[in-house]
Ligand SMILES: Nc1ncnc2c1ncn2[C@@H]1O[C@H](COP(=O)(O)OP(=O)(O)OP(=O)(O)O)[C@@H](O)[C@H]1O
């Protein structure tokens with residue numbers, strides 16, 4: 001018990017999970033924006049856009065997140081020296097964090113785009129035609145008729161994506177962002193006698209983050225379902 | 229009806245229109261003029277191209293050759309101009325196609341607010357008047373799925389009317405309905421015809437054709453085979469194809 005208290009005072013578990021939460025929130029916002037753009041391009045009548053979107057989705061869907069994270073951290077940040085945050089006040093660690101967010105957003109944008117595309121497919125084609133027949137343009141039809149229904153139809157898969165995203169944030173431990181998994185690794189190194197409690201603490205942390213998300217999304221997708 | 233239809237302005241003019249789906253010649257040299265206030269019923273066997281004809285008039289389907297004019301103006305290719313023209317051509321589909329996530333009233337006000345840029349309050353007021361007219365004002369706050377098929381189709385008619393169309397296209401508006409709901413929709417359409425709306429109606433409802441149509445156009449294999457006033461068409465069809473077709477639908 002004493003050892004445990006000792007460890008918890010040495011390591012700031014809450015701060016590490018706070019980093020995980022930040023990665024999740026920023027990553028999810030980025031993935032949602034990027035994924036929506038990709039999904040819209042995918043269904044656009046312009047062939048170049050829809051092909052580019054299909055390529056993006058398929059390449060990224062089959063690429064490991066670790067590779068994408070390495071590409072942004074060691075390639076873009078270190079080798080090409082492209083920095084996303086103004087420095088100062090940002091530190092090099094902050095730059096790693098930002099690249100981590102970008103990697104997470106890029107990777108999950110393909111999952112978001114696929115979820116939205118499945119949502120778009122639940123909207124009967126006739127409604128798109130009715131919108132066009134009223135004189136709505138492509139963008140207006142999307143905004144007013146297709147996407148609102150597509151998002152509602154995609155709430156469940158978007159929820160699964162968000163949970164996966166939250167868990168996948170651990171990958172950025174490999175690019176020196178001290179989130180939960182990075183902390184765990186270093187705790188195990190110095191408190192190897194406490195492996196089981198460490199594991200339990202970290203698992204509990206992730207369950208606290210993801211379980212309510214899962215329940216919320218299940219409830220929300222039922223509530224928002226479009227009556228047909 | 230003051231003017232005789234023949235003297236009125238043409239609203240829809242189709243000249244030598246051809247359309248192919250791959251090798252299939254779905255519209256074969258179609259020539260059709262519909263004048264202001266006219267009601268034209270299009271009839272013909274399944275696959276004869278009736279829906280396609282309707283859909284080319286607001287360019288939901290493009291054509292391969294020939295010209296289509298609406299209110300004297302050749303249909304624009306794509307983009308803003310086409311959208312503007314479509315907004316003046318009302319369309320009612322077999323499957324209603326109401327926006328499932330919007331209330332009945334929102335379905336009717338969407339076009340006026342987003343396309344015609346009417347104020348929300350004006351659009352609502354006018355929307356309620358139209359819903360009143362088609363007999364579903366008491367359903368205004370409900371969602372389409374909560375309505376019967378007949379009510380949904382009447383909402384769809386109100387939605388199209390809200391754009392003040394120059395012409396209304398109906399593609400088998402009653403064929404997805406339970407029999408007991410057919411008349412409530414046809415009554416609304418007869419009412420429109422009596423108010424002088426220009427209408428092109430694909431339907432096999434002979435009662436409607438007799439009551440409201442100025443002309444019946446019979447299509448077969450992508451061609452207009454026969455055109456006549458309803459009475460002559462139903463009692464003395466000229467072509468063998470029309471006779472065959474009528475004998476089939478009359479025995480049912
Ligand atoms: N998008 C399409 N692609 C390929 N062929 C099509 C398409 N739409 C219609 N067709 C074909 O074109 C022909 C005419 O179809 P259309 O829907 O206009 O007929 P219709 O007279 O309305 O028939 P129905 O009474 O069954 O509604 C049919 O043979 C149909 O299979």
Ligand SMILES: [Mg+2]
Nearest residue numbers: 278279280400
């Ligand atoms: Mg048809």
